[in-house]
Amino acid sequence: MKLPEESVVHGSPAPASPPPAAQPQNLPALDRLLRLPACAALLDAHGHTLVANEARALLATLRAQALAGDLALGQIGADALAGALAERLQRRLQPAMRAVLNLTGTVIHTNLGRALLPQAALAHIQAMMASPNNLEYDLASGSRGDRDSIVEGLLCELTGAEAATVVNNNAAAVLLTLAALAPGKEVIVSRGELVEIGGAFRMPDVMASAGARLVEVGTTNRTHAQDYERAIGEHTALLMKVHTSNYAVQGFTSAVDEARLAPIAHARGLPLATDLGSGALIDMSAYGLPPEPTPQQMLAAGCDLVTFSGDKLLGGPQAGLIVGRKDLLTRIRKHPMKRALRMSKLPLAALEATLRLYLRPERLAQDLPTLRLLTRPLADITATAQAVLPALQAALAPRYQVQPVALQGQIGSGSLPVERLASSGLAIAPVDAKGVGRALAQLAEALRALPLPVIGRVQDDRLLLDMRCLEDAQVFIGQIGLLRLFDKR
Secondary structure, eight states, rough: OOOTTTEEEETTOOOOOOOOOOOGHHHHHHHHTTSSSHHHHHHHHOHHHHHHHHHHHHHHHHHHHHHHHHHGGGSSSSHHHHHHHHHHHHHSSSSSSSOOOOOOSSSSGGGGTSOOOHHHHHHHHHHHSSSSTTTTEEETEEOOOOHHHHHHHHHHHHHHOSSEEEEEHHHHHHHHHHHHTTTEEEEEGGGOOOOOEEGGHHHHHHHHTOOOOEEEESSBBBBOHHHHHHHHOOEEEEEEEETTTTTOOOOSBBBHHHHHHHHHHTTTTEEEEEEEEEEOOGGGGHHHHHHOHHHHHHHHOOOSSEEEESSSSSSSSSOOOEEEOOHHHHHHSSSSSSHHHHOOHHHHHHHHHHHTTTOGGGGGHHHOOHHHHTOOOOHHHHHHHHHHHHHHHHHHHEEEEEEEEEEEEEEEETTTTTTTTTEEEEEESSSTTTTHHHHHHHHHHHHHHHSSSSEEEEETTEEEOOTTTOOHHHHHHHHHOOOOOOOOO
């Protein structure tokens, strides 16, 4: 078996005599390169403009290499040039957004696109995007319609709310709610709930952007009912709860839940809003998962408005959902910002299809990918790891050892931050104790360079590949043979 050159797996071969060097004058002119028979198929497939631009860039790169003495004659033969041009075209046309294998152990990974859309949503998107549709057209009356109506009925049925609206994400839902209900007014929030989420999105900044004035009550770890009562004044517009879904305060703590806070707000004629963030529409404990508060529970507890995400535990597209009292939703819909933050037809189609899955709760764990992955049996995950193990061991020997290992994953995207999911996977470690960090970085880079990039996590001097989100082992196994690990020493 011929070993790959400069392989970090197999070591480096003995140095050979350098091949003859090419000179700049040995390079063909652009028109001559394009007339090569091997380039004819490229021109037919891609057209003259793109092929010529990439050919020109290729020749410029090769000319610079020749001037530096780094270009071999064998690199400028007709077949080599055509092949290099084909590779440039392939790279140029490769989308920036690509599918990857999420082997990080975090199911709803913010950096990897969060929730996977169910097949029903994908099918509905394709059907609606390929044809005119009734996005804002009432088929019954033949007049202009409201895009909110596509999902409002479903949201009200599933949550028990009087009314509902949707915007492009939950941050927008919070911003719009505050802008519509509390401009120039005070909003009371516990100091322990002034969260910061990804991208330096901070609740105080959101309130300022919405034109509301933040009134902090309590302390970081303890807030009491009387703190809210004392803070209410003539300029108060809203009491607000924020679910601390992306961190946990433990120990000597106290908080006022929605059921206790609602009567305080209503006694003073004020609405109570709660931002749930994570967006669970079902009792997660019924599926053996840690519980998360649901919009249904918050509305039953007396909340007037609830905001939550569509692409987290709900398992749909990016969206911000607002449910609650009809009169408050009417004010929110009429705010000018609503149009700027509205959902487009693509995610709205996905959201409708996803919500319809909840009408069949007995099939939800099967039809909703997020729930299916979160509840995947440990035995199945372990079996996937065992299936991948032999091929990966063969590809990485002798420089790396691969071992099956029990792992602890997490839900992700700010949901249940301290809870862990028992999982299984593979741990990869360099055999040589020297240069462990570099060796793991090279391996991680090589895995990301596969046609379907593989994303794991480095921990305790090992690269861990958690198999919870890999439902088909052959998807990974089939490309292991393409793994190339080049030593950059």
